Amino acid sequence: MKIKKICCIGAGYVGGPTMAVIALKCPDIKVTVVDLNEERIVAWNGPLDTLPVYEPGLAEVVAAARGRNLFFSIEVDRAIEEAEMIFMAVNTPTKTEGEGAGMAADLSYVEACAKNIAKVAKTNKIVIEKSTLPVRTAEKIKEILDREGKEAHFEILSNPEFLAEGTAIQDLFKSDRVLIGGDETESGQKAVQTLIDIYLNWIPKEQILTTNVWSSELSKLASNAMLAQRISSINSLSALCEKTGADIDELSKAIGMDHRIGPKFLKASVGFGGSCFQKDILNLVYLCRYYGLDEVAEYWHQVIKINDYQKVRFAQKIIDHFGGDLTGKIIAILGWAFKANTNDSRESPAIYIAEKLFKAGAILEIFDPMVSKESIFKDIDFYWEASGTEDLKLRISVLDSVNELDLSIDAVAILTEWEAFKSLDFSKTIVFDGRGILSSSIYSIGKG
Numbered sequence: 001m002k003i004k005k006i007c008c009i010g011a012g013y014v015g016g017p018t019m020a021v022i023a024l025k026c027p028d029i030k031v032t033v034v035d036l037n038e039e040r041i042v043a044w045n046g047p048l049d050t051l052p053v054y055e056p057g058l059a060e061v062v063a064a065a066r067g068r069n070l071f072f073s074i075e076v077d078r079a080i081e082e083a084e085m086i087f088m089a090v091n092t093p094t095k096t097e098g099e100g101a102g103m104a105a106d107l108s109y110v111e112a113c114a115k116n117i118a119k120v121a122k123t124n125k126i127v128i129e130k131s132t133l134p135v136r137t138a139e140k141i142k143e144i145l146d147r148e149g150k151e152a153h154f155e156i157l158s159n160p161e162f163l164a165e166g167t168a169i170q171d172l173f174k175s176d177r178v179l180i181g182g183d184e185t186e187s188g189q190k191a192v193q194t195l196i197d198i199y200l201n202w203i204p205k206e207q208i209l210t211t212n213v214w215s216s217e218l219s220k221l222a223s224n225a226m227l228a229q230r231i232s233s234i235n236s237l238s239a240l241c242e243k244t245g246a247d248i249d250e251l252s253k254a255i256g257m258d259h260r261i262g263p264k265f266l267k268a269s270v271g272f273g274g275s276c277f278q279k280d281i282l283n284l285v286y287l288c289r290y291y292g293l294d295e296v297a298e299y300w301h302q303v304i305k306i307n308d309y310q311k312v313r314f315a316q317k318i319i320d321h322f323g324g325d326l327t328g329k330i331i332a333i334l335g336w337a338f339k340a341n342t343n344d345s346r347e348s349p350a351i352y353i354a355e356k357l358f359k360a361g362a363i364l365e366i367f368d369p370m371v372s373k374e375s376i377f378k379d380i381d382f383y384w385e386a387s388g389t390e391d392l393k394l395r396i397s398v399l400d401s402v403n404e405l406d407l408s409i410d411a412v413a414i415l416t417e418w419e420a421f422k423s424l425d426f427s428k429t430i431v432f433d434g435r436g437i438l439s440s441s442i443y444s445i446g447k448g
Helices: 015-025 038-044 058-065 076-082 108-120 137-148 168-173 186-199 213-244 248-256 277-290 294-321 349-359 373-383 389-395
Strands: 005-009 030-034 070-073 085-088 125-129 154-158 178-181 208-211 330-334 363-367 396-398 411-414 430-433
Touching: 005 015, 005 076, 015 030, 015 058, 015 070, 015 085, 015 168, 030 076, 038 070, 058 168, 070 076, 076 108, 085 108, 108 125, 108 137, 125 137, 125 186, 137 154, 137 213, 154 186, 154 213, 178 186, 178 213, 186 208, 208 213, 213 248, 213 277, 213 294, 277 294, 294 349, 294 411, 294 430, 330 349, 349 363, 349 373, 373 396, 389 396
Parallel strands: 005 030, 005 085, 030 070, 085 125, 125 154, 178 208, 330 363, 330 411, 363 396, 411 430
Antiparallel strands: 154 178
């Protein structure tokens, strides 16, 4: 089966960049990205320097394909009806209520998406899970499609994304692997081959791995868990280094030179953030508990606990430096995104560190090159525990430019590894330097 039209439901950090690259590499396929968020779609169709997702190289890809065979639309039903292949790239947040609250994935958006596909589809469709989903979600999706679909036959594939924000376009161009999970039936394997044929336009065949659906779903959770575990491991050792006088950078280099371990994800930081690591590990913990694997669940839960400990430890270093009271102290927060080269601030350590400093009495000046003032205040409203509105306005300001920063203020906390921060002269103030996940700069909590 040759695909002529693709629909992707969800125009976020996964759907937008992934479909842009598919459209660029497959000019004979019409790719339509749909979303119910009209403001987001308007942004995708707007100026290239204000796309809703910031990724190096993304604007150039969108410029090459948009209007040719890449389209962004709010007409969800029309795109579903026209397409032979549908990617589901909707949000799967952690549940906030009901069974599994605080750990299990909230599949309400996925289920609503499946119900809408079933309602609209009049011809056969290949439906692809692109969102990070717990094991056996494909089974639930198929149940919904088969139960509520009236005319069409559906094949369900799992094709998880393995994108690192900040390098997503490069990851899409030169993927370590493309993973496709499908049913062992004849029709299931035909659907798998159809998706393989699309990726073969630019991905070498030997880097395309096929599995059953369940292995594919679990592989994404497991990959993120393993990466996060390395970060928490090195962060736990950074605490020991401070107590003993060892240098965490020297330790990281020595460990990374062991070919069995390697150097990646061994840079100490203020903790990992982003939409995937914490959510996926909590989901893994829930699954392990569900299947009675309590010891395994606790092992993975410890990765999250160390991550939380590292954030608290960093903030406490600053508070302790000023004798436990930050009242009247002006502290600059440089970096709000969870890592450099993205405008994504979901679960960013900066959010939690800033909250702790604020509650200790600090006056905060915040700057990030790509995260907007509106997004920063939305994060504060969403993540922080209730604080007085007037107090927020009086003690928090978001700078429009790093040049507005007065470098003679009481302290600077560098929380995201933006290149723009490396050339600043901090000789007149105290610097608390925390690294991003893949940073290469000097790390010293409480350096002064």
